[in-house]
Amino acid sequence: MGQNGFGKTSFLNALKLLFTGSRNEPLRRAVQRRRMPTVQQYVLGAGDDWWGIMNRRARTDGETRCAVELRWTENGQAVTAERSWTIEGDTWQEQLEVQAGVTRFGDEAAQEFLDRRLPPDYVDFFFFDGEQIQALAEANRDTQQREMERILGIGAIDALREALKQADNGWQRNELKPEAKAELQRLEGSARAIFEELRTLEDNQANLEQEIEDDQEALRRVRRRIEGVSAYVHRHNEGELKEALRRVQAEFADGRERLSAELPRDVVLLANPSLVRRAIDRLDQVLRSDAGARGRVLETLTRTLPKRLFDGPDRPDPDIREGQRAFYKYKLVRLLEQDMTDAGSAMGANFAPDPQAGARARDQLAPYAEAEGLRSLRAEALRSLQQQAAELRKLEADLLNVGSLSEEDRKQFERYVEEREQLERALTDKQQRIGALQSELGQQQRKLDETKKRIIEIQNVVQAGGIARDKIELARRLRNLFSKLKDHRKKEQRETLESAINRHFKLLMTSHHLIDRIQVDDEFGLHYLDRDGHPIAMGALSAGMKQLMATALLWALSEASGKQVPVIIDTPLARIDARNQKAILTQYYPNAAAQVIVLPTDSELDARKLGLVAENVYTAFRLINPDGEHTIPMPVDVAELAAGL
Template sequence: MIFHRIVLNNILSYKGEKTFDLVQSKPDKRRLVLVLGRNGFGKTSLLNAIKLLFLGSDDKGLRGGMTRGTYVLGDEDSRWSGIMNSQARREDETTCSVRIEIGPPEKVEFIAQRSWNLEGDSFGLENETLEVEVDGRTFAGEAAETRLDEILPRELVPFFFFDGEEIRHLAEASDIHRADAMERLLSLSFINGVEGELDGLIKAWRREELPEEVQAKIAAKEGDLETHEKLIEAINKKATSLISQRDELKETAESIYHKMDSLRKSGSLFDTASLDRQISELESELQREQDRLAYALAADAPLLANPGLVRACLDPLRSLVDQKSKAAESTLTTLYEVLPSRLFDEPPQPRTNLSDDQKRFFQNKLKSILDTFGLHDEDTDSIIEGLDLIRSRSLLDQFLGINNSIKAIREERARQLKEISRKKMQLEDKRAERRESQYGSSEAAGQYKQLETESADVHQQIGKLEAEISGKNEHRQLKTDEIQDIEKHIKELERQVCDAGKAGKRLSIAIGLKKSFEEYRRQRREAKRKKIEETINTHFKCLMSGHRLIDEIKVDNDFYLTFFDRSGNQIGHSTISHGMRQLAVTAMLWALKDVSGKSLPIIVDTPLARIDRENQENLLLNYYPNAAEQVLILATDSEIDKRKFELIISQVDRVYRLDNPDGQTTSPVQISGTDYQSISWEAVING
């Protein structure tokens, strides 16, 4: 498979429709396409445009922390102009697109075009479309995405279109879908489909053996199961939408944070320690005032708000106190007369007689103790009448005090509120002064304050979405548990079969076949893994000269790389140089191409990054001419200089030079001729 054409229209640095014509002149001999240009001339734009076609603008790796809308439309504050060519946008162009034509060297079999309609200032899913044409049939929407994914699973896009400086990360990058994608690339996934079909047959044949009443029960349970699964699907759809909204808000929050950080860093540097101390002192004073007012209001606010009720309570309280005083006086008089004599004169008596002075002392003490206590009336339904004398007097005193000073108390509380308001204003003024001193101008300080407000609002929205997502997760888990119960019940019903019956033989065959396919897939997968591991090590030794820190590379079941030295000790990724990791992953890409038997075109930007001279030559002579049926090398004149150009010229099919006089309008210029061995390096560089 090769690219026959790549057509870019108003995308990134390419203004208008620009075509790379890549039909090979000598497919068996010349597989390299050189795209040469200075930094900023459009090489990375070409790479990213192809990634955009395969991944779409929703891919977070492409967006680099920006929201989808910001990535597509641009953001002046972040100096990102969006995916549409900025000059075309200024000229009121509204569409941009990427188109590829792929197939074997002799014909085009697959055409894909992803387009963006950017009318207005907002971006929605409907503004991005994908169309795919396969053998004359046109697909759109999800069907088009499926067809595109069949050509190259999106999880494997970084293995075929990559920046040489970043490729080393593929050695350790985690992706839960990588193993499945690798199985698809290695033509193992069809076995999963066969196993699925056999599962369906086994299930159906087992059912045929069951009595009709059991089958009816199972059918009812399966109806419940289908209802639950649809509900979970709806929950997942809603949760996915909520998560997408939350992630976009998080990216917005991150963008706001960077803007705030930029204001902080760009502001004049003043000594703000004194202002910080003043702010801290004001915050402490304000907190103390608020605490004092809160404590006071908790006690007297109801009474201050109802002065009429306070006055209405005074007369009943006076009557109550007078009544209880008279009753207490009578009772206490009787106690004073009776209690001392009964206490000291009536038996039983202590063994040691008290003296008259001791008796008088205890009599007086007893009277003084009695004087301090009020006396309770009998039980009553009235709250006030149920109070004893002491509490009645205390309540009356409080109400009299409040009634006499209610105006003064109100004025004091109002004064406290004004003082709190004054301190709040002082604090806000000091904070504004602090911001202005930090950011160098009142305008910058105002921008920072506005960003703080926006940040608080965004984080509040994130909090609400997190709560909704949590609720959806709980609901999903509840329904998942119910599904497990239903499935368990169905299995219990299926176990009620009494004999093998008419389906016994075919059922036995199907189960045996399924086990055979499972074992076949396991063996094929293991054989492919071992072959990839063996091929990686062969290619790595071909690419890596003069260094044997890495003696062996092993591939685990999920197709991740582990490195070992000559003693068999595992080598940590952090101890391996960037260049060496780049060569290891390059060896893996080479091995995948060899073992899978699939030949997809490869595009590599910065092809020789961090690689020393000797190993650069190994890459140019050994890997790139054999990496695929077609390899597009995007390089500067310092990466592919005259010496390196002459090394690979016999493998080169086409050469493009990128012109970009203003930094915004890249044009690919094909160097004329088909025999590049007759063209000087100077002609290639200078046109």
């Protein structure tokens, strides 16, 4: 036990770091309030928010190596696991070693050794913070399902099904005609490029959103400073001026936010009506041309002819195989699409959209050709913002004029106003860029979806030989078999899990009976029911009750996992009232695992509470940190602590 800041959470996170390494996303997400650092930032540090994994004093003193080491006994032999980092400047190297008896494992083999004892997916179910576990009870349905399927071993079946799917795709690829295989490779490369572009855009959006949040915080600080300077004014009409100032500020903020959301979508089209009209005229020429008519006919044929020929009731006798039908259908579609492309090319080298795209473009441009009303609306919104900005400056000046500020204070006020206006301009610009990014993200996602659709179409065009066809069919039957196995396992585990959760929850929740029963549905969603069987909304549950619910869930899941791993809990009694604390201390901790380590503060586990668990405590330590840089665990006598000595 120890005071806040003495290293209890660091101890917990060090153990997580040993088992999972520095790429662990939940660990990285926990160290910065606003955004998750990269692996590089997590190891080396990210400014004042996070100093990195090495002790700050050690790094200042020139140390270049840090490590986490754990020792335990397994099947009568000593085991030592150590994960270390060597840090020199902006470079670092991570190493993992395990010594089991006389056998030494390194890196991948060492990680495999640790994973067999405690898989990374299980770590957060055995090493956790009592203040944060209620998030498990509050998690959305998909998150709950993923977490439970992983700990219950059901997720492994999905991994097998995915491996079979990849094998199926590979066998189908090998049976494709050369031209179809080349097209498939091109599309897959295109899909990877689009996916990377999407990730880049998402990163840019996240960074921009962070900048906006920082600017908004800076803007709030500047406004508080302006209010502080204005506090020196006299009171004879200050109240009216401040009320008017608040009203105009609210109107200005609302108008700016609304305009920044609307303007990026159509500002170019609104600002260039003559260009829009010329584009519509050119599209009309294209769509009225012979090539345009030919393109429209080809588009209709592409949509209807393959289905009429190959999917209709009038089939040849004897019929062709399904693979042949899919192949000829694919070839016909490609020929028609090529003719459509040629038709588009005939429309002119400088402007040759396919007819369908041209018609869509014309429909989208048409509202902007005569959009005087919309242009006037946008212009009026801009004028209104300018007027409100001018009114804000005047009200602030009036506030100063009714007071008796010194010249120095007045200049300081003017600097604050200028800083505020710069921040507001920057915010407006960034919010417009966010709008543009979101639009581009939508376009890229549609491109990716269309590319994936084309990939699936090509993969289905297979003229497989006997052996390949048998392998493909076997893989598909196995996938269906594993799907049924997953459903069967889920049913079994659901019933076992529901029984265990209810049993443990009744032991922990002794103060009242708002929740009579917890129901686990077929998808592992949790439902809380009262004694009449009516559902209880999550919002009706207190924070302490949610934590007890999550504790019962973790208890049941750790039992179901079958792993003999110590349970380690930081801040074990957070948000739980005194009566339910007794149940946690006397029911959960003695039974949660063969070994349980709790990391309480001095006030959290006082002498009275220690007395409840003293007979189950093997050893206790008090954390001391005399210089604020080094924590030392000092053994203490449990009996003396329980006696209040």
